[in-house]
Amino acid sequence: MLDIKFIKENADFIREGARKKHINFDLAPLLDLEEKRVLMLRAVEEMRAKQNAVSDKIGKGEGNKDELIVEMTELKGVLKEREEKLQELMREWRAMMLLVPNVPDVSVPDGVSDEENKEVKVWGDKPNFSFEPKSHIDLMQSLDMVDFERGTKVSGFRGYFLKGDGARLSFAIWRYAQDFFLNKDFIPMIVPSLVRPESLIGTGMLPQSAEDLYKTQDGDYLAGTAEVATMGYYLNEVLDKSKFV
Numbered sequence: 637m638l639d640i641k642f643i644k645e646n647a648d649f650i651r652e653g654a655r656k657k658h659i660n661f662d663l664a665p666l667l668d669l670e671e672k673r674v675l676m677l678r679a680v681e682e683m684r685a686k687q688n689a690v691s692d693k694i695g696k697g698e699g700n701k702d703e704l705i706v707e708m709t710e711l712k713g714v715l716k717e718r719e720e721k722l723q724e725l726m727r728e729w730r731a732m733m734l735l736v737p738n739v740p741d742v743s744v745p746d747g748v749s750d751e752e753n754k755e756v757k758v759w760g761d762k763p764n765f766s767f768e769p770k771s772h773i774d775l776m777q778s779l780d781m782v783d784f785e786r787g788t789k790v791s792g793f794r795g796y797f798l799k800g801d802g803a804r805l806s807f808a809i810w811r812y813a814q815d816f817f818l819n820k821d822f823i824p825m826i827v828p829s830l831v832r833p834e835s836l837i838g839t840g841m842l843p844q845s846a847e848d849l850y851k852t853q854d855g856d857y858l859a860g861t862a863e864v865a866t867m868g869y870y871l872n873e874v875l876d877k878s879k880f881v
Contacts, residue, residue, distance in 0.1 A: 653739035
């Protein structure tokens with residue numbers, strides 16, 4: 637999430653970034669709501685200051701106690717109304733803030749498809765084969781390592797069954813990756829696939845990609861990758877830096 641100060645100071649930059657990313661985003665409602673939020677926050681803080689001042693007078697025995705108590709009661713009522721209004725504004729404000737797109741680097745070229753992508757650099761030497769190379773899909777199908785037809789029949793789009801050497805190859809890659817990272821002192825974790833919305837908001841999947849996610853009747857979501865749950869591992873916790881250094 638971008639900082640609201642950055643957004644207000646760079647509104648045109650944000651708009652240009654959204655245009656460049658082909659995102660239909662109107663910044664004006666957020667800026668209008670931000671003005672209302674700031675004014676309401678200021679009003680709440682001023683009301684709290686008045687309440688503290690009256691409370692201080694009562695504690696010190698200054699002025700007419702009965703009149704001060706009546707004033708305190710009135711202040712509490714007004715403050716409660718303004719705090720509720722502020723909370724309502726904050727909920728709407730946070731929802732809008734999540735919709736602000738990140739700004740692409742100025743060096744990123746404009747384009748409407750992959751055809752406009754520009755090659756930045758090439759690493760290594762491209763091999764020249766004496767034969768026409770096959771894709772991994774062709775190779776696996778010819779070796780009966782995968783079944784896409786039955787996969788899509790059972791699972792739909794992108795569904796597949798790994799079979800025989802295909803399944804063993806997948807296990808081998810997992811084992812290689814596990815050994816590689818365990819040797820670097822990484823801690824293996826098996827994380828939940830069902831997560832609450834907060835984890836998807838924190839990883840940038842919500843609210844923009846809500847239509848691409850599987851949602852349960854309880855409002856939870858199925859995460860397609862493990863980093864979503866992993867990112868929420870320390871959610872709402874304060875960590876002791878000394879234990880991680």
